[in-house]
Amino acid sequence: MTPSRPAELTPEVFQQRLFAWFDRHGRKSLPWQQDKTPYRIWVSEIMLQQTQVATVIPYYARFMARFPDVEALARAEVDEVLHLWTGLGYYARARNLHRAAQRVVDAHGGEFPVHSLEAMAALPGIGPSTAGAIISISTGRRAVILDGNVKRVLARLHAVEGWPGRTAVSRELWRLAERYTPDSRLADYSQAMMDLGATVCTRGKPSCLICPFVDACEAHARGEERRFPEPRPRKALPERHARMLLLCHPDGRVLLEQRPPTGLWGGLWCFPQFEDDAALDAWLACRVPEARRGRSWTPFTHTFSHFRLQVVPQPVWLEREPPGVAEPGRMWYDLEAPPNVGLAAPVKALLDTLAETLTQAEERS
Incomplete structure (x- = not known):
């Protein structure tokens, strides 16, 4: 039996469905969602890279208690920063966090340059997607995000072929992310996209039947949800x-x-x-x-x-x-x-x- 063709999605319809889902099911009480300063959002975004929310929460609480602002982090010894990071893995994140704090203090007077996506992305360990998340969530200004969760949602929604690490695939995903990003409710939009990928459009067993885009998803229509996004080509690890x-x-x-x-x-x-x-x-x-x-x-x-x-x-x-x-x-x-x-x-x-x-x-x- 030939699968039915997915419904067409305009950006407006996409946003309406996403916000309706987020208003009902989205996460709104995470520690970094309270008092959304650029500093607090930045620390959470770095910790959440390749790490699940449940793992991050106790580390985030300890980190904020010791380093309540960017000046405190910049003044700290890197040994203490790494100590509080012990167990989270990917320690380059902690070293970059420390270096970025020092740069914010030395080059930006202790204020994150949230007026400029380019200036934010130039800070150590941040990059365009993390910069977009910090700006959109902490200021409500329009900035596009494309973290791992968003890549997975968009790759499945449009059955985007290829590994997202390839230039052409990444360019197409950024195009789609730009297309769907609204001009209002930016903080909610960024959180909603990340939540949808983390809780519904998950890597292993996506919960397609409760997804707000089940009728519009190309991968679901094909029965190939787990095929997208395509994984990095495997190489035998030495x-x-x-x-x-x-x-x-x-x-x-x-x-x-x-x-x-x-x-x-x-x-x-x-x-x-x-x-x-x-x-x-x-x-x-x-x-x-x-x-x-x-x-x-x-x-x-x-x-x-x-x-x-x-x-x-x-x-x-x-x-x-x-x-x-x-x-x-x-x-x-x-x-x-x-x-x-x-x-x-x-x-x-x-x-x-x-x-x-x-x-x-x-x-x-």
Whole structure:
């Protein structure tokens, strides 16, 4: 049986349906929807990139309590910013957030340049869609957004072929986003589009029967909702291997070192890392030849966007503190009174396990 042709949608009809759905079903009590300043909206938009709302909410609350305005964030040490970001992942977002706050204070007198889409998009880590969301939600001015949720809605509605990362596909989605963006209720429109993608037109199992555009959706008419938008072409992820050194001080502290400011886990505090056993053994022989090497912990895999890291945690126990180990860029991390520094998620998990291990050892002794 040939599927019926989807209904035609003018921008006016699209907006009317979307607003009617949002007024009834949209989310209106999220923390960043209260007191919609550019600063509060900006922080929420950065946190929500590639992260679900439920995960973001407690991080947002802690972040706002510590950094209530852009001046407070700009004055902070990047270590503290990364510490509050620990567990959210994609740490470049936190580093860019800090850099952007400093630029807003230094170059814009502490005021976000919401009068200019170009000036907003030029801030570190923002870009055109995030700039559009900040402007439209915080000021009500017309600005177009095209985040992942909006891309999914529009790609399905019009069965837009191809991966949105390709230039031609992205150009078509921006054209559609521009076409449907109204001249009024801009804050509601931006939130409604994001809500529709997040709660109805979801990635895995879209709830098409309750969608306000079910009769107008090209992908639904074809029965191909999950085909759109097309995913990034897959490439086999290469694998890398690492030994993480869990060097334990006699008083229970553990050695960490700060990663370079850019690159893998940039600026975060991690265990010393080695490509193989030979490199780790050479470091131990040079720095702490008297150390007692324990049994390696169970290996695990941490997946990044462009490779998989196979990690073997290697605990090593010291009888006394050796000279010169905790040189600049390294610290003895106190498991009982953790400092406010940024930690990569697998490092945080290993530290928690190590703390439990030491506690159990003390209870047995």
